[in-house]
Amino acid sequence: MSEGSVSASKVRLLTAAILLGTFLVPVNSTMITVGLGTISHSFGETLAQTSWIITIYLIVMAATQPVAGKLGDIFGYKRMFLTGIALSLAGAVLCAFAFNLPSMIVFRSMQALGGALALPSGTALIRHAVPKEQMASVFGLFGLLMGLGAAVGPLAGSFLIEAWGWQAIFWINLPFLLASFLAALFVMPATPTRKTPVDLLGSLYLALGLSLIVLFITHAETIHWWSVLLLLGCLVLFFFREKGIPHPLIEFGLFRSRSYRSANLAVLTSNFIMYGTILVLPLLLQERGVDLRMIGTLMFVYSLAMSFSSWLGGQLSKKLGHAKMIGLAFGVQLLSALLYLGFAQQVAIWYIACALLIGGLGSGAGLPAMQTASLEAVSPEKTGVASGVFSTFRYMGSMVASALTSLMLGSLFYVMIGVAVAGMLLALQMKNADQQKALSPHEPA
Structure with a gap:
């Protein structure tokens, strides 16, 4: 699809659908911080243990976005964006029904995976559908809402928890994600797909390497001689893997x-x-x-x-x-x-x-x-x-x-x-x- 092939009204609706879905990524990242104390009390866990709810979100978001971007190139950005929004929606509902800390961590991972799939495909769709001269303005609006999302998250979270309990910070996702999904389903143009194999082994090396980096930064107690060697091994294996295959996950070129x-x-x-x-x-x-x-x-x-x-x-x-x-x-x-x-x-x-x-x-x-x-x-x-x-x-x-x-x-x-x-x-x-x-x-x- 060539740039500018979407009408002006559809560009506005498309932009609104993308921004509505991706706006929740920073909101969910910061809103949870004010709910950790309440959630830890509810599950009978320590605050340090409950902080893994934040850590797992960072790990999944950081480790899967390059893979998610590649999947959008291969299978089409609309399909991956809708998949990401659907996963975020399912993850938010399941988080609201979480019965203990392990279940919350699993469901929170699903929510983060949805955001990781939606974000690169959403920005890629902007590149394809929005005329070049308008792209910086759209990304400016994108940055405005992402910043507001990070700022509003703790404030909105404290109000929701005080009024309806910690489950409310997950239920609030539903109307926004449903609106984004429906708007994207009917307005978002299909983009070309490519019959290119997915580098599963390279994806595994990269995801494990980035996950270890996040763990080292957020939980210093995970740094050991063997975990550092594992990180170096993953990065070296990923580099040589990508240099030696015809369709790499990340083209270093x-x-x-x-x-x-x-x-x-x-x-x-x-x-x-x-x-x-x-x-x-x-x-x-x-x-x-x-x-x-x-x-x-x-x-x-x-x-x-x-x-x-x-x-x-x-x-x-x-x-x-x-x-x-x-x-x-x-x-x-x-x-x-x-x-x-x-x-x-x-x-x-x-x-x-x-x-x-x-x-x-x-x-x-x-x-x-x-x-x-x-x-x-x-x-x-x-x-x-x-x-x-x-x-x-x-x-x-x-x-x-x-x-x-x-x-x-x-x-x-x-x-x-x-x-x-x-x-x-x-x-x-x-x-x-x-x-x-x-x-x-x-x-x-």
Whole structure:
């Protein structure tokens, strides 16, 4: 299907269907955090044991998205998107009926698998159905809703649990997922399928390797000499497996494109700064004795600024170009990281709010340009796997920040400064690649 072959009204309905379904991925990721205490009490488990409900969600989302993107390329994005929404719906219903912690972990895995299948196929469909000149704007709206979802999740979760119990945070998924499924079923165009074999062995190596990385980051007690060797073995086996088969799960040749490589590394570094801010600031402010409600308000300011700037970044990216927009975003993040250094002293609430406002603007502004640049750097038939890889890089940035937070809480802001500078250099690389492509349009940049 060629780009722009869908009418304007159907593009709007298609975009709404995709956004409605994928919006719940960050909501479900953050909403569960406020329910852990209630769920642990209900099941008679410790809070540490119940935290596996969050860990399993991260593992499944990180480990399966590259595979899910490839499946979309092979079997069609509409089919995989509908499958993902259906799995998310079934997982949410089963979570509401979970009778103990193991059953909750299994059903939560199903919910995460649904989100992992839907997300890359949804973004790939945007690439195929939305005209190129509108793509950055749509991804800006996509980033706006994803940011709002992460921000609204804990607030909505606390209200639902207080009113109807922890089961309500799963039941709330039903109307949104049903609407997304029905809209996608009737509006979403079919995309070409390819008779290409699925690399099951490579998928297993990659999924196990990424799962171990998440475990090492979230549960340090799982790090042993044998588990580290297992991780290295999985990664080595995956690399040589993919290099030696005709239809690899991830084509490493894609990373020869500077635009593609830089866009993926940019989202990793940007998410590192964003997630580091979300994790470190509440801890530092609690040490200062700041009221929890005030901390929640300040972090909501950050999330709201990030969501708004994501939409704005999508609009500006069309005028400035992807590379300039990404460079500008990292420049703003650099400014915010420098302002965060002031938190080492006793500073006023207005100073904290301003620093977080600037940080939120920088964290969201470049995301649509990164997503669009990543997809435009690959051929249309590889859009699914490119979307899955992009999502995995995004998750890896968040998880690295999570790991470093516990190791170097007091000095993480200095790391953020260095990462922001690295991001600006990546944007410069993208700009040079764009210029080279303009001079030699038939050569990969």
